[in-house]
Amino acid sequence: MLSRSANNLFWLTRYMERAEYVARLIETAIRLTSMSKSVQAGMNEWHSILEASGCEESYYEKHEKVSARAVIDHLLRDRSNPSSVLSCFETARHNGRTERTSLSNDIWEAVNQTWHEARQLTDKDFTSDGVRGVLDWTKNRSLLFRGAVSSTMLRNEAYWFARLGLFLERADNTARILDVKYHTLLPSPDEVGGGLDYVQWTAILRSVSAARAYHRIYHRELKPWLIAELLILRPEMPRSLMACMNEMIYLLDLLGRELGHEGECSRLAGQLHSKLRYGRIDDIIQQGLHEFLTDFIDDSVVLGNEISQQYLT
Amino acid sequence: MGGEVACRPHYRQILEWLNETPTDLLEAKRREAEILFRRIGITFAVYGEGGDPERLIPFDIIPRVISAAEWAFLSKGLEQRVRALNAFTWDVYHEQEIIKAGHIPPELVLHNESFCAEMQNLNVPGRIYNHISGIDLVRVGENDFYVLEDNCRVPSGVSYMLEDREVMMRLFPDLFSMHDIAPIAQYPEILLETLHSIAPRPSVADPTVVLLTPGAFNSAYYEHCFLADEMGIELVEGPDLFVDHNVVYMRTTRGAKRVDVIYRRIDDAFIDPLTFRADSVLGVPGLMGAYRSGNVAIANAVGAGIADDKSIYIYVPEMVRFYLGEEPILKNVPTFNCDDADDRAYVLEHVDELVVKEARGSGGYGMLVGPKATKDQCEEFKKRIVKTPGEYIAQPTLALSTVPTFVDSGVAPRHVDLRPFILQGADGIKIAPGGLTRVALREGSLVVNSSQGGGTKDTWVLVSR
Structure with a gap:
């Protein structure tokens, strides 16, 4: 096409x-x-x-x-x-x-x-x-x-490109909303357990339709690091970075095979995917949630550019 | 209506059907047609005028019927005319025999802004220039047709011809079973065959054909999508194509793909910014180089507009005699050229009897229908003619035939014209039986343009039994 x-x-x-x-x-x-x-x-x-x-x-x-x-x-x-x-x-x-x-x-x-x-x-x-x-x-x-x-x-390249756009946008959106709220996910001595925290965490979950999902998966009260884990690493959560990357590497693999050429975008997607696939939330928080998220947002911009260069121009 | 207006025999069944069908049912069908058109998305775009940017062209549910015998006559005349126009175009870009023979003034051709110097001595595939022609005609009596205008550049409207038929078949299946109507649905397939026939690389079994559109803001964009889709070819915009070593390629998700034939729906001036208008963002830099090298075919050919220029129109009957040695079957409307002193004097004196048009205008804008105009409007036009005579031509009003049309007051006679589409490939000339019938919906009006309150009708050519 x-x-x-x-x-x-x-x-x-x-x-x-x-x-x-x-x-x-x-x-x-x-x-x-x-x-x-x-x-x-x-x-x-x-x-x-x-x-x-x-x-x-x-x-x-x-x-x-x-x-x-x-x-x-x-x-x-x-x-x-x-x-x-x-x-x-x-x-x-x-x-x-x-x-x-x-x-x-x-x-x-x-x-x-x-x-x-x-x-x-x-x-x-x-x-x-x-x-x-x-x-x-x-x-x-x-x-x-x-x-x-x-x-x-039809399940052909048109569909795959449409899906690719959807998941790239969604991953970017989830990362952004988390990044803006990252400070509320980090333990701060005077606020932990306060009413405001609870309201804000719930709001983050609701913004990505995940309030019920949290309770189904974790069966316990809201914990900031679990919220981060849910939205970053859990593959069953449809708006998590992990779920979006799973879809994207699948789509890029299909496109690479169908169109007969893979490029930098496939490699980069694979790299991003493994970071999430084998990452642990404790490590991410220890190394800095904000840094992790801004890196992800930057990488997804580069990924978008690489996809564009490979197939869309 | 049968009492007041004579009814031609091939309309008899339509008349019976109209008499049997209650008016409110016709009205309901008319509304249904409008919903169908809206849903399919057949609109023409009018930007920059406010209101709904995508408008519907009114559709009249009563078909226009042409008898088998009359169609046989008409199609012979169309084929003759299209061949003469093509022979003329080849001639003016090569030997210029018709000028040497003194049948047409040289300056009229060589100084014409539609004359494309870059096309001189270029041998286009199959010597064909106007692969798709739309000839606008009116009927004034039995086997008596006048050509209003030839369209040899990028004639549009064929999607209305095809969709009008689709909608009619959905609305009135019984009416179709009562008649034997020549089918037109094969048009896109024949168009594709025509385009394949001019592909420059004979060794390639399946040449790549694309439709080049100016884009979604063009008023005929719907038609471009429709035809590309029906033919199963890519609809491309200028930036989708590029030229490398005089070969044209399109940018695809699989990489660059060589293009053999371009069915272009953009004007000459925009086709290649390196050759023509440098500010064009619609065209493809280097396309003319590829064309001149014979690596790509373009339909219609660049420069084909020289044959349909309004000042050249007067000479078409002469072309038929000169190139084909035949008498013209279709007539020209007598035309006065306001640039000529005698003609101008006549026009100024008889302006209230004539139709005055801008020599280069289109779409029915800037036109005066003398018999319908007020005294002030006539005076106004006289002033304009005196000021810039070269911009105007004038023609007598013809006693156009009318056909029954469903309007607010019921069924009434309205004036129509006809634009048949003639395809010319290396394998010969083919004409879809019928064409686009445009109808002037306002009582007494002669103007059929959609921008001026005109509508369309399905056009039936009956098959002789």
Whole structure:
């Protein structure tokens, strides 16, 4: 297939995934600020989701101060922010339209309908009452899209590139949300066991739909290092770095065999994969969780570039 | 309506069907058609005007019917015209016999902005220039057709021809079983055969054909996707291709792949920034070099537009006589060239009887239909003609035939034109029976362009039994 087509599919799924992630981040922040007593702590939440979404820079270009309203607007519907939910949907739809012929009708309709519905949203939908509806809608559209992809796409290179984009984006997102919150996962003498900790840990788990999964797997109270283990190393947790890397090395292996050439991207993915596969959470925390996560984020950017160089340009 | 308007015999069954079918059912079917078009995504893009950027072209549910005998006549005329246009194009880029013989003024060809100097003495595969032609016609009476315009560059609209048929078959299967209608669904396959026939490397059994599009923002993008998909070829944009040592390749996930034939849907000026417009990001640098080296075929050929230029149009009947030694079967509309003093004087005096068009305009913009225009509009156009006469031509209004059309007030006669698509490969000329019928939905209107309130109809060519 054309490299450009592969690239469009790769980014189509990335943007749909990113839209969902940004919606989940906003949800987390709303939840945290509505529970926390201190206003100052509340403001920090809005700042930290800007960081976690990578939209800090574009936000401060337009705004001096952080306010809930402005952050939500920037992340949800600001078209000048390429990572806002509505921008993601628009870009995804543009990519989808370009690749219309390699998509099933179900996938196209999921993407196209999302765009049409997004165009119908009015200011009323973005008030503090309306915004939860938009967040739920975002998650539903993204789920519907993924469902259409996995149940109607032919299992050929088009599908593999689409999946590759999905897992690269997801791994990156999970690493980012963990990194922004890494300090709450590290034991600090005066806060351990406090109410605030508990709220924040729960929020992290919820942001990646893992609150119930934690209890099913560990059968015990929330422990920060176990949360880190769940989201980094556990293969059964669908948004963990391990699970995403498992999918990616499988896909890169398939693509390498099918297309007759493997390159730096396969080697790099293998290296990242073994770090996780044979890593232990104690070692990771001892060596520095923050360092580990920023290394991972940097490596995943390089991996994305290598994939692009190998197949997509 | 049968009482007021004479009904041609091949419309008899349609008339009976219309009389038997209640109007509200027709209305329901019309709405269903619209939903089908929306779902399939057959839209044309209008950017920069506000409103919905993707619009539907109105579809009329009453088919336009052409009898077998009339089609036989018409297709003979189309084949003749397309051959003459092609012979002309080859000639003006080689010996220029028609100019030497004094049948056409040299400056009209050589100083024409559609004349492409880079094409001189280049031998294109099979000597074919207009592989795909769309000839716009109107019918004024029995076996009496006038050509409005030849389209030898990148004629569009064939996807509407094919999708109109698909939608009609879904809406009215019974109507199809009552008639014997020539099929058109094979068009993409014949198009692919035509493109294969001009592949420059005869040793390659399965040449690589691609469709080159300007991209998703082009108004005909739907058609580009549709045709690429139907033919099973890659839909490429300029940056997907590159030229190395005068050979064209496309960038694929498996690495570079050699391209043999390019069905291009971008204009000459944008095709190669090294040869033509340097600011073009749509084209492929070096493509003309590969083309001149004979390593790639391009359809339609670069420079093919010289044959369909509005100022050359007047000479097409002459081309038929000169190259083929035949009398033209299809007529030209008498055309006044406002650059000519006598013609201009006539046009200025009779502007209220004429249709005045911009010599290079398209899409029905910038046009005056004299008999329908107000006095002020006529005066306005007269001023424009005096100011820049070279930009205008004028033609008499023809007594166009009408066909029954379903409009708000019920079934009523409306004016139509027809664009058949003629394919010309190394293996000969093939014409899909039918074409795109455009209908002027406004009462009395002669303008069928979709940008001016025109719609489309399914076009039936009956098979003789």
